[in-house]
Amino acid sequence: MADSDPTNVEEMIDQIIADGRLTSDEKKQLDDLVLADGQLTLEERKAIDRLLGMIARGELQMGD
Secondary structure, three states: OOOOOOOOHHHHHHHHHHHOEEOHHHHHHHHHHHHHOOOOOHHHHHHHHHHHHHHHOOOOEEOO
């Protein structure tokens, strides 16, 4: 994870992709960001879909 904490879903996903790995702490942080206001913008949904697609294709590692 980068040095600064992300403030939105898209920023968080960009950092995860740059790291090449989704850790359990990052997943919890991402869950908290998504649930914070109870709604997703179209851009946030697209970013989440991109992340899930990368995981499904094995382009992104999961775990600590």
